[in-house]
Amino acid sequence: MRNINERLDEIDEKIKEEKFIDGRGLGNEISFYIFDYDPKDELKVRDKVNSIHRRYRNQAHNRKIIEFDLYKMLLDVAKEKGIYDQIFKMEAERGSDALFQALTTFAQPELFIDKIHEESKDYNVILITGVGKIYPFVRSHTILNNLQEKVDNKTVILFYPGLYDGQSLNLFNKFIDDNYYRAFQLIDNQ
Numbered sequence: 001m002r003n004i005n006e007r008l009d010e011i012d013e014k015i016k017e018e019k020f021i022d023g024r025g026l027g028n029e030i031s032f033y034i035f036d037y038d039p040k041d042e043l044k045v046r047d048k049v050n051s052i053h054r055r056y057r058n059q060a061h062n063r064k065i066i067e068f069d070l071y072k073m074l075l076d077v078a079k080e081k082g083i084y085d086q087i088f089k090m091e092a093e094r095g096s097d098a099l100f101q102a103l104t105t106f107a108q109p110e111l112f113i114d115k116i117h118e119e120s121k122d123y124n125v126i127l128i129t130g131v132g133k134i135y136p137f138v139r140s141h142t143i144l145n146n147l148q149e150k151v152d153n154k155t156v157i158l159f160y161p162g163l164y165d166g167q168s169l170n171l172f173n174k175f176i177d178d179n180y181y182r183a184f185q186l187i188d189n190q
Helices: 004-016 018-022 039-058 070-080 084-094 096-106 109-119 140-147
Strands: 032-037 065-069 125-129 155-164 168-171 175-179
Touching: 004 018, 004 032, 004 039, 032 039, 039 065, 039 125, 039 155, 065 070, 065 109, 070 084, 070 109, 084 096, 109 140, 140 155, 140 168, 140 175
Parallel strands: 032 155, 065 125, 125 155
Antiparallel strands: 155 168, 168 175
16 A cells, blocks of 8 residues: 555645546546545545645635535534534433434435535535544445535545445445445555
C-alpha cells in the first residue's frame, strides 16, 4: 500500500484535471470517486479536506467545492426538527438499543440526499465525509446510489475509512458496507 501522505498530496492534482470536472470518459459514466484510506489516518484526511476547502474557496478556480459531513448533517437535521435534545433523553430513559432503533428509522437516505441536492446547486464538486461517524445509521452505498439520480452533473468524492476495491465497500476494514461499482478510485492505494 502507498503512503497516505503521498496519496493525499495527489488529490490536488486530480482535482485540477479537466476530465475530473467534465466526466471520466465517453461511456457516460458518472463522476463519482471514492478516496479510501486506513481508518487510523482519519485526522490526516480531515486536515486534507479542510485544506482543499480553503484552497479553492480563496482562489479563482472553476472548481466550486462544498463539503457534506454526514454526521454533522444528521445532528443539524435533528436540531431543525426539534428532536436533538430528545436523543439524549431517550438514551438515558430507554437505553442504547432504543436510541439505535430510533436513529436508524430517522436517518433515512432521503434526508441527506435532498439536503445535498438543495445546498450544492452552486457547486460542481461535492466532498462527502463523516462516513465512519454515522455508521451504522446510514450506509455509504445507499447515499451514493440515491445521490447519483440527483447530482448527475457534479463530481462527488466520498472519503471512505476502509477499503474500496472497485466493487465493494469494506468499512473500517471490518464491515462489508455493500457492493458499489459505479465509482472510481480517486487515488489508487497500490
